Amino acid sequence: MIKHSDKKIENAAATATVAAGDYYLAEIKAGQTFRIVDLEGNQAADTLFYCADDPTERYSAMDTIREQGNLYLTAGTVLKTNANNSMLEIVADTCGRHDTVGGACATESNTVRYDLEKRCMHACRDSWMLAIQENEEYGLDKNDIAHNINFFMNVPVTKEGGLTFEDGISAPGKYVELKALVDVIVLISNCPQLNNPCNGYNPTPIEVVVWN
Numbered sequence: 001m002i003k004h005s006d007k008k009i010e011n012a013a014a015t016a017t018v019a020a021g022d023y024y025l026a027e028i029k030a031g032q033t034f035r036i037v038d039l040e041g042n043q044a045a046d047t048l049f050y051c052a053d054d055p056t057e058r059y060s061a062m063d064t065i066r067e068q069g070n071l072y073l074t075a076g077t078v079l080k081t082n083a084n085n086s087m088l089e090i091v092a093d094t095c096g097r098h099d100t101v102g103g104a105c106a107t108e109s110n111t112v113r114y115d116l117e118k119r120c121m122h123a124c125r126d127s128w129m130l131a132i133q134e135n136e137e138y139g140l141d142k143n144d145i146a147h148n149i150n151f152f153m154n155v156p157v158t159k160e161g162g163l164t165f166e167d168g169i170s171a172p173g174k175y176v177e178l179k180a181l182v183d184v185i186v187l188i189s190n191c192p193q194l195n196n197p198c199n200g201y202n203p204t205p206i207e208v209v210v211w212n
């Protein structure tokens with residue numbers, strides 16, 4: 001569902017450009033709105049969410065899919081935690097659909113899917129682990145790497161129930177905007193994947209914009 005935002009960049013409280021392969025880690029307070037922008041198009045932003053007061057309560061793909069009755073996320077979706085509490089709402093979306101079942105790339109999956117020589121290539125799980133290591137104040141560790149959302153990523157489900165990774169359906173400047181319903185920790189890996197079409201074989205930057 002396409003829904004545009006009326007928020008202006010000049011009124012933002014903070015902005016950050018995240019290079020391909022880099023991470024974004026920040027706390028978003030309840031009531032704040034943040035936007036993830038696909039600056040050049042066909043990029044994937046692998047994102048994890050945690051409740052700031054208790055990071056063991058986190059975004060749950062299973063609970064979110066069950067409650068909304070849809071595999072894909074778009075404007076109007078309420079993201080649920082593993083305690084089935086509401087944590088964020090997608091309030092605007094100019095892409096129209098986001099993946100919640102394709103998972104994140106890792107050195108191990110690069111090896112299995114592509115080739116042994118691909119193991120050394122950077123992956124989203126590497127970015128998340130680096131973020132956790134460099135920001136111990138958030139109280140996260142590797143056991144907190146769980147369900148993620150792949151914003152802007154196109155992962156159709158086949159008639160047989162399988163998943164395929166296809167060219168993205170995003171374009172330069174498209175965005176998704178979320179309102180925090182509780183204080184949340186946002187951890188994004190701006191995906192460095194070069195081996196499937198999710199980034200058009202050319203990872204590019206994203207932008208994160210926050211409004212009070």
